[in-house]
Each structure stands twice: as C-alpha cells, then as structure tokens.
Amino acid sequence: MKKLTQENAPVLEALEKLKQMRIVPFDVPGHKRGRGNKVLTEFLGERCLSVDVNSMKPLDNLCHPVSIIKDAEQLAAEAFGAAHAFFMVGGTTSSVQAMILTACKRGDKIILPRNVHRSAINAMILCGAVPVYINPQMDKTLGISLGMSIKDVKKAIADNPDAKAVFVNNPTYYGICSNLNEIIKMAHANNMLVLADEAHGTHFYFNDKLPAAAMRSGADMAAVSLHKSGGSLTQSSMLFINDKISEGYVRQIINLTQTTSGSYLLMSSLDISRRNLALRGNKIIDTVIDLVEYARSEINNIGDYYAYSREKINGDSIYDFDITKLSIYTRSIGLAGIEVYDILRDEYDIQTEFGDLANLLAYVSIGDRPRDMERLVSALSEIRRIYKKDSTGMLEVEYINPKVVLPPQDAFYTNKEESIPLDKACGRVCTEFVMCYPPGIPILAPGELVTSQILEYIHYAKAKGCQMTGPEDMELNNLNVVTEK
Structure with a gap:
C-alpha cells in the first residue's frame, strides 16, 4: 500500500471509485442516486446526487472510521499540526460542544470570555459545566468586544484553581486575537486544558502573515470551520486534538450528538479543501490578504468609514489582528452597521456577513475576486453620499457585564x-x-x-x-x- 501524502484525498478517491461500480442501491438515502427525486436532481445535479450515499464497506463509517475516513482525518491532522482530527458534519457548533463536553463534567468550572458563540453556552447546558466569565475589554469607539487580557486570565486562574479548561476565541468575529501563546503557557502551568474556537481561523494554519494558530501553538483542542474561510461546504467542520487527549474518548463524546448518517458531500468537501489548503494555501491566502488590504485602503479613503486593522494592536486585549477580516466601522456616517448591511443587500445586491450596531463585516476568502471588491467599495461610497446623516443620538455601544445568578x-x-x-x-x-x-x-x-x-x-x-x-x-x-x- 502506497504512503498517503497531502496530494491524496481519500474520501474523494473512494467516491470516484464508487461511481464506476455498478452497485444496485437497496439502502438509504431513498432518492437512490437522484432517480427518485427528479426536481432535486435537476436542481443539484446528477453528479452531486450520485455521491449522496450512506456508509458502506468501501466508504467507511464516520462514527467508527477504520479506512478511508481514518486516512483522510490523519492527513488533516498532519496538515493542521495536530495529533488527531475528526471530520464534523454538524458545523463548528458540534466541534465546540465536543471540546467542552470532553473537558468538563457536571459542576466543573471552565474559564471563558463572555463573547463566546452560543454553542459554547449550549455545551454547558448539556454537561452542567459552570462558567467563569472573563469580561473582555471594550473598544468604546468601535463598540466591539476585544480579546482576553493576560491580567484577567491570570486572575481567573488564580481565583479558580480547580477549573478544568480555558476557552479562547481565536480570532473573534471581528478578527481580534488574544495572546494565545501566553494563555496556553499559564493554563498548562495550572493543569488546565486550552480549548480554541477557531471558527474564523482556518487560514491561520497556512500563512505566516497571520496570527498564531492554536494547534501549532500547543492548544489541546481546536474547533475549525473549514466552510468559512477554507472553502468546504456549509456545515462541514473539523475538530483537532493533541496527543494528551484520548482520541477514543473524544470520538465517544462526538457520537453522543453527531448523526450516524454522516454526509459524504460534506466529508468529501472537507477532504478536498484540506488538500487544496495544504498544497496551495499560502499562495491563496496571500491573494486574500492583498484583496482585503486594497479594499481597506479604498474604504478608508472614502471618508467617515473606518476599516480597521493592525494599528489597533495594543499588545494585550488586541494582541494580534487577522488582516483578512474586513471589519468596517459605520457610525460616523450616522448609520448602524445593520442598516448599511440592509442597504447593501436590498439596493445593491451585495450580501455581507453581518452588521451590528456600529460595524459591518464583509467576509473575504478564497472565492472572492477583485471586481467584487470594487463593487463593494463603490456601493459603500454611494451609501455615504446618499444616506449620511448626523450620528447624534445613536446608542453608545458598551460591553454589558453579565450577572450570572445560576449555572x-x-x-x-x-x-x-x-x-x-x-x-x-x-x-x-x-x-x-x-x-x-x-x-x-x-x-x-x-x-x-x-x-x-x-x-x-x-x-x-x-x-x-x-x-x-x-x-x-x-x-x-x-x-x-x-x-x-
């Protein structure tokens, strides 16, 4: 048997072989390679439906991988610098939940920033873990939560020496990173695991112009959304662990909630995207960086808008910044980010990622083109010219310190x-x-x-x-x- 390399894509290769076989499908799914649902086949295409199949001997089983999925996961682990990888078909929500359910049981404490995704709090509802929140500092001008300061993490660890883990956003939605390496060092010195939510950090692993990636920095577990910045299908994700975490136990935890009918469309997209990033990621991400830097400069030249970047770094609560994130402050034109978001979508047919009360995020990744950036910049310029108004009376966005009364x-x-x-x-x-x-x-x-x-x-x-x-x-x-x- 030949040695697998990053040139291989085991799931893809197995599906291609399956298509050449004359198998009569007396199994699920019931559309039987698309023949039973013509409208769906016309919409998605016969090539897609022909590989929407169930687990079988040539295709392995996501719940207990022993062949092609196991090989694909091992290639992913190597590409991301982890000991083990798990293909996840329930989105990074399921990856985040698997991390917390692995680290914590009922009554266990976990240290985490309050600006976590709801999936982290959902996990605490499921397992009964008790949050010890570190309230992130706030940029009062931009109205956004920042990273965790080292002083606050140190205090939380000292005050809660029995905590099982420290949870880190790497990066936040807006591209802000905490001092990951120092947090890992402090947590490990106190026998705590480090869990990283890298839903927006896939690209960190493949370009040295970007902030530190969790698994390469020594984190114990990381949840990575390949479908966001890595190019795989929506809902596909990966979970990574180091060699100090039991692979078998994590698989048991995953199987508590993950489907027994893993989608081969999602798994093949993970396999293909990993190969693409491993072989061409550095060059691809260089292109993304150049696109965003160009757009950031053009938007800042419009006036009033502020597309922020590494100039915000303060060495602590903004330890680093993801320069592929096109985060834009909009309040200076008298509009909330959500209002600009709605205008772009409704009047310019431009769909951005989200708008909040003061900011807009245009998510730029491996599929974007220069002409798309030009269109966005032009639309933002027009919106300023047409809709700009006095910002007096707009709500000053400040971080609201939660008062936790019950787990x-x-x-x-x-x-x-x-x-x-x-x-x-x-x-x-x-x-x-x-x-x-x-x-x-x-x-x-x-x-x-x-x-x-x-x-x-x-x-x-x-x-x-x-x-x-x-x-x-x-x-x-x-x-x-x-x-x-």
Whole structure:
C-alpha cells in the first residue's frame, strides 16, 4: 500500500471509485442516486446526487472510521499540526460542544470570555459545566468586544484553581486575537486544558502573515470551520486534538450528538479543501490578504468609514489582528452597521456577513475576486453620499457585564419558569437565550440577570433591524424567566 501524502484525498478517491461500480442501491438515502427525486436532481445535479450515499464497506463509517475516513482525518491532522482530527458534519457548533463536553463534567468550572458563540453556552447546558466569565475589554469607539487580557486570565486562574479548561476565541468575529501563546503557557502551568474556537481561523494554519494558530501553538483542542474561510461546504467542520487527549474518548463524546448518517458531500468537501489548503494555501491566502488590504485602503479613503486593522494592536486585549477580516466601522456616517448591511443587500445586491450596531463585516476568502471588491467599495461610497446623516443620538455601544445568578444548565432546565412581557423582566433571571444573529453571541444567556441596560440594548437592536434569535417567543415580546419565590 502506497504512503498517503497531502496530494491524496481519500474520501474523494473512494467516491470516484464508487461511481464506476455498478452497485444496485437497496439502502438509504431513498432518492437512490437522484432517480427518485427528479426536481432535486435537476436542481443539484446528477453528479452531486450520485455521491449522496450512506456508509458502506468501501466508504467507511464516520462514527467508527477504520479506512478511508481514518486516512483522510490523519492527513488533516498532519496538515493542521495536530495529533488527531475528526471530520464534523454538524458545523463548528458540534466541534465546540465536543471540546467542552470532553473537558468538563457536571459542576466543573471552565474559564471563558463572555463573547463566546452560543454553542459554547449550549455545551454547558448539556454537561452542567459552570462558567467563569472573563469580561473582555471594550473598544468604546468601535463598540466591539476585544480579546482576553493576560491580567484577567491570570486572575481567573488564580481565583479558580480547580477549573478544568480555558476557552479562547481565536480570532473573534471581528478578527481580534488574544495572546494565545501566553494563555496556553499559564493554563498548562495550572493543569488546565486550552480549548480554541477557531471558527474564523482556518487560514491561520497556512500563512505566516497571520496570527498564531492554536494547534501549532500547543492548544489541546481546536474547533475549525473549514466552510468559512477554507472553502468546504456549509456545515462541514473539523475538530483537532493533541496527543494528551484520548482520541477514543473524544470520538465517544462526538457520537453522543453527531448523526450516524454522516454526509459524504460534506466529508468529501472537507477532504478536498484540506488538500487544496495544504498544497496551495499560502499562495491563496496571500491573494486574500492583498484583496482585503486594497479594499481597506479604498474604504478608508472614502471618508467617515473606518476599516480597521493592525494599528489597533495594543499588545494585550488586541494582541494580534487577522488582516483578512474586513471589519468596517459605520457610525460616523450616522448609520448602524445593520442598516448599511440592509442597504447593501436590498439596493445593491451585495450580501455581507453581518452588521451590528456600529460595524459591518464583509467576509473575504478564497472565492472572492477583485471586481467584487470594487463593487463593494463603490456601493459603500454611494451609501455615504446618499444616506449620511448626523450620528447624534445613536446608542453608545458598551460591553454589558453579565450577572450570572445560576449555572446555565440549572436555569435552562428549571421547572420554576414563567413567561412575562419583556419590559417587565428587569431584575429577573433569564432562562433562555437572546442574541443578534449573526454572529450568535448572546446578549442574554440562561442564568443571567436581566438589567435595564440589557433591555435598552435589545430594544435598540430590534429597532435597527437586527435579527433577534434564541427566545421561545420568536417576536421577543415575552421572555422566559425564573419564577419568583
């Protein structure tokens, strides 16, 4: 048997062989290579439907890989500098949850920034872990949360020596990185694991112009969204671990929640994207960097907008910055980021990643072209000319320090719950999530106290057009809270 190299794509190669075989499918899926659903086949194409297949001997099994998936995962581990890799078909949400469920059991503490994705808090609801939040510092001008300062991490570790792990965003949605290497050093010195949410950091592994990548820096586990900046299909992700974590135990944890019907469309896209990045990633990402640097310069020349970059680095809470992130401050033209987002989509047919109350994020990756950047820059210039107004009266965005009253699991599963009008919830303990999506960072999470500042923020975000998600009442007129004694 020949030695596999990064030129190989075992899942892809196995599917190509399968297509050459004359197998009669008396198994699932029921569309039987597309023959049973003509409309779907016409929409997606016969080539796609012909490889939307179930686990079988030539194709291995995602729940217990022993052949081609195992080979593909090992190539991924080598490409990303990990001991083991796991193909994940439930998005990086499932990867983040697997990390926390591996590190923590009921009652265990985990140190983490409050600006985590909801998947991290969901994991604490599932396993009963108790959060020790490090409140990230705030850039009051931009209205964004920053990274974790080393001083705050050090204090959290000293105050909670029994914590099992430290969780790090690498980077944040806006491209901001904490001092990952120092955090790993401190955590390991205190026998704590380091878990990295690298949903937006796939490209860090393949270009030395970018911030430190978690697995190459010595983190214990990392959740990486190849579908975001790596080019794979939506919902495909990878989980990486070092050699100090039990591969078998992590697989058991993953199999608690991940489907037994792993999609070969998603797995082959991971395999193909890993190969592409391993062989050509440095050059591809250089092109992305050049595109973003060009757009950033042009946007800053328009006036009023501020497309920020490494000049924001302060050596601590902004230890490094991902220069592929095109994050744009919009309040200076009198518009919230979500308002610019809506105008770009509705009037210019430009779909950006998200807008918040002060910023817009245009996600740039391996599929973007120079002419697309020109169109974005031109549209932003027109929006400034047509829509600019006085910014007086806009809400000053500040980080809201959460008051955690109950562990997330206790609050979410409480049998003492009632639904009350949102405006009457001040002073009560929330039992559900409230967040703007994207990015899916909770404004309120189960177990947190509802304050007047939070209510003001929610009303302002709703008025500006932010998509509010999480609560049982999808209109967010009512909120579920713990019943008062």
